[in-house]
Amino acid sequence: MKMMTYSLSAIALAAALSACGVAPMSNAQTGAMAGAVLGGVAGNQVGQGQGKTAATIVGTMVGSAVGGQVGAQQDRYYQQPRQPVPYNRGY
Template sequence: MNTLMRSMLLGCALAAVAAPAFADPPDWAPAHGWRDHHEGDGPRYAWARVERVTPIYARSGYPVRREVCQQQPGYVVSQERYQQGSGSTAGTLLGAVIGGALGNQVGHGDGRAAATIAGAVIGGAVGNNATRGPGYYSQEQRYQPGYQSCQVQQGWRAREQVVGYDVTYRYRGDDFHTRTSYPPRDRIRVRVDQYVAPDDGGYGGG
């Protein structure tokens, strides 16, 4: 009886010792790849090496207004002007003498002197007109200096803006391509499921 009891106790002790060796490892233990083969269906993440980053540019334009000025040269202006002919001095004097004599004969008393003067003035004017030559046109020239003329012109100015980045990265010996809105550094975080894809929230590490 004692021998049977000792055998049963020894068997229980061996079972208690061997049980932990065959039990599942704890959550924190790597267990020689057990976690990689027995994790759930959720995505896994890893880091891939960035091979090349190329900026992607978009070309656009915006309106601009500018003032354009030009120096206009000077030029000569020609203008014709009509000139009346002038009477001769002899004709004026002769008319004044004749007019004065007539006025002296017409006047009486104190009014004779006034009539003589008036006759001389009128006679001089008549004599001047009688000897006046025909009118003529003269050409007059003047220089118009140069000036600066300005006008506002509207055009377009082009500009380039970075809208993204074309990224080539290597994961486990294969090259992959993606586009990101930020410039990754030497590595990029990728999601590893059935396919390898970049993680949207995975910024490149330093």
């Protein structure tokens, strides 16, 4: 079961990274995908017995939400206009 989870996570990550070449992804999308993979792996490690599947699903959903929010915050920060730094002439 553990090997299957790692294999599925690797396939999901590879699919996400291969999509990067097609069209540029926003930080929110990248964060959501990375969070989903990491959350699913963490949920699988935490869950026991029959609850392992549920823990994996919940971990995937929570990781995706958190990663998406972090990425969206980065997107907003980088889209803000920047003030040019004045040139210091040394006098």
